Amino acid sequence: MRIPSMRSKLLLALTPALMMVLVFAVACGAAPAEPTIVEKEVIKEVEVEKVVEKEVEVEKIVEKEVEKMVVATPTPVPVDPNAINTRDRITMLTASFGNEVFNSRYISSDKFGWWDLLQERLIHAEGGIELGGNGPISSFELTPDNTGYILTLKDGLTFHNGDPITPDDVAFSLQWAFDEEAVSRVRQRIAKIIDTHAYASGDNEVTIEFTQVNTAFPGYISDQTASGGSAGIVHQQAWFENYGDAAYEADPNPSSAGPFELVAHLPAEEILYRKWDGYTTRPDREYAFNELSVRLVAEQSTQIAALRTGTADLIPADLVVLDQILDAGGNLFFGPEATVIWINSNSCSDDQPPQAGGAGNGLDLQGRTLMCNDKDIRYAMAHAINKETIQTFFGGPDVFHIKGTAAVSPSGLGFGPGLDPPAYDPDKAREIFAEKGYPDGAGFNYDEPYQVWTWPAGASAPRIIEMSELFCSMWETELNIECEVNVGEEVSVKDKQYSGAIPGEQLVRSNEHDYDVGSKYKGRFGTSSSSYITYDPSIEEKVDILLAAVTPEEKEAAYYAAHQQVHSQLWDWAPGYLDAPYGVASDIVAWEPYPLKADMSALHTIRFAD
Known part of the structure; x- marks a missing residue:
C-alpha cells in the first residue's frame, strides 16, 4: 500500500518559476523599485518507490541548486501625517433606550446616542450651536411673508438602500414628524400652527407654511436641539407608504440616511452600527472607529466594571464615581x-x-x-x-x-x-x-x-x-x-x-x-x-x-x-x-462633546492615542 507524502508534493510544486510569481506578488502594490539580484536556494525532493511485501519504503533524493533570481524590492508607502488612529469597534453604554422607537413621530427618549449615527437630520449645527448649510438642507429661507420656510436640498444624497433623497422625502419627513398624533407635545403644538404642510415646491425645494411667524423652526429640525433633533430625521416616503411604520421599526436601516448602518438590534440589550461607505453629506466628519455597539446597562457599577475590563469604551458617569473611573484607568470628558x-x-x-x-x-x-x-x-x-x-x-x-x-x-x-x-x-x-x-x-x-x-x-x-x-x-x-x-x-x-x-x-x-x-x-x-x-x-x-x-x-x-x-x-x-461627565477608555485621548446636549455627542471628534 502506497502512502503519498503531502509534504513532498508541496515542495515539488514550488518550482523556480512559481517562486518568481510569488515574489512578484509580494512586490505588487508598492511603488516601482530598482531590481536587485539575489541568490535563492531551491530544494527539490524526488520520491522513488520501492515496494516490498507488507511494507512501503520511500527513498528520497535531495537535490540542491542555487539559482539567481531578479526580485523587485518594495518601497515603503509614505504614511499620511494627517491620518488618524482608528479602532474597529467601540462600545458605548447607556442607561436608557427610551421607548426604543426609531421613527420621528413616536420616538420618546431623553437620550439620543442609541440612534444618533443611524439617522440623518435635515439641518446641521456647527459645534452643536450655529445652524449652517452642511447638512442635507443647504439653505433655509423665510417665505416673502415670513410665515414659512423654503428648504433647499443638496443633490446626490441617498438612503442606505441606495435610493436618492428627494424633495418628496423631505416633505414627507416633516409631515410625519409634525402631526397631532406625535408623542412630542412640542411637535403637536407646532402641527397646530401649520397652515400648509410641507410640499415639494421645486426640483430641489420644499416649502412649509405656518399661520404665524415661527423662526425657531429651523433649529427644531436640526441636530442643534439638546435631544438630538429627532424632529428632523430624514425618512423615505416610499418605504413608509409601501410597508408602513411597523416594517420600518422592524428594520429601519434601508430607509435611513445617517453615517452608520444598523447591523443588528437586540431589543432592550444592544444595537450595533457599522460605518456606511455611501455617506457623503459630511466628508469633514471623520470617524475613528468602524463599528459602534450601544449596550443598555443601567447600573453604574456594572458600567465602571466594563470600562475597567475593556469591554466598554464610553460610559455615562455618575458624578459620585469619577474617582473610581480614574482608578479603573479611564479618562474623563465633560459635556458642558x-x-x-x-x-x-x-x-x-x-x-x-x-x-x-x-x-x-x-x-x-x-x-x-x-x-x-x-x-x-x-x-x-x-x-x-x-x-x-x-x-x-x-x-x-x-x-x-x-x-x-x-x-x-x-x-x-x-x-x-x-x-x-x-x-x-x-x-x-x-x-x-x-x-x-x-x-x-x-x-x-x-x-x-x-x-x-x-x-x-x-x-x-x-x-x-x-x-x-x-x-x-x-x-x-x-x-x-x-x-x-x-x-x-x-x-x-x-x-x-x-x-x-x-x-x-x-x-x-x-x-x-x-x-x-x-x-x-x-x-x-x-x-x-x-x-x-x-x-x-x-x-x-x-x-x-x-x-x-x-x-x-x-x-x-x-x-x-x-x-x-x-x-x-x-x-x-x-x-x-x-x-455631564463621561468615562472613556484610556486610549481615547481627545473628544469634544457639544454643549447643551443631553447625551454623548460629536463622536466624530473622538481620537485614539498613537
Missing part, C-alpha cells in the same frame, strides 16, 4: 451645560383651560385653589431651597453651576444678566408664608402632605430620587410642612402631569438645556389650548415676538425679554445645571 434640574408644577394659572385629567383654571381635582396659583408662594418655595447644598450634593462647583433658569444657561440664545436661581433665603420664605396665612406652615396645602413626583434619571443627574427627598426635607425644615416623594416610571409620570391628573404637585426631574427654547416656551406656556406646564398670556406675548424675530440682533433681544418674563413668573425654576 448638559442637564438642568427642573422644578415645575402643572395647571397652576387661572388661565389654564380644563384638561383631560380634570385640572384647569388653577384648581385642584376637588375644585380648590392650588398653592402654586400664588406667585408669592412659588417664590417662597424656591427661597427655602439651599442651592449650595444641592451643588455639594452633585459634586461641587466644578460640575454643578448655580446659574441660569429652567430653560436657558449661558450658551443659550438670549442669555443675559438676572437669569439666575432665586436666592436661598429661608427667612424670606417663612415671612411670605406668614403673610399668606400659613404661619409656621399651618394650613398650607389644606393640611395635606405636599406631593413631589420624580423618576430615576440616570447618570446625567445621579441620585435624582435622593435629591427629591432632599428638597422635601428642606421644605419640611424651613417651612414646617409635610412632604412626600412619589417615584414612578418616566413615561407614566409625564402622562399624569401633562394630562392634568396631578395638578399643582411638584415635579423634580432632570431635563436638557437647549440653545433655542422658542418652541419649548410656546409649548410650556404660550399656547392657550395646549400648554403643558401652564398657560400664561403674558408669556405668550413675549414668545410670539421672539418667534417673529428675524435678524440675529432682534432674536437676542426678543429671547432675553422672554427669558426675563418666564423667570419672573416662576411657574418653573431651576437651582442650577450640570456638566
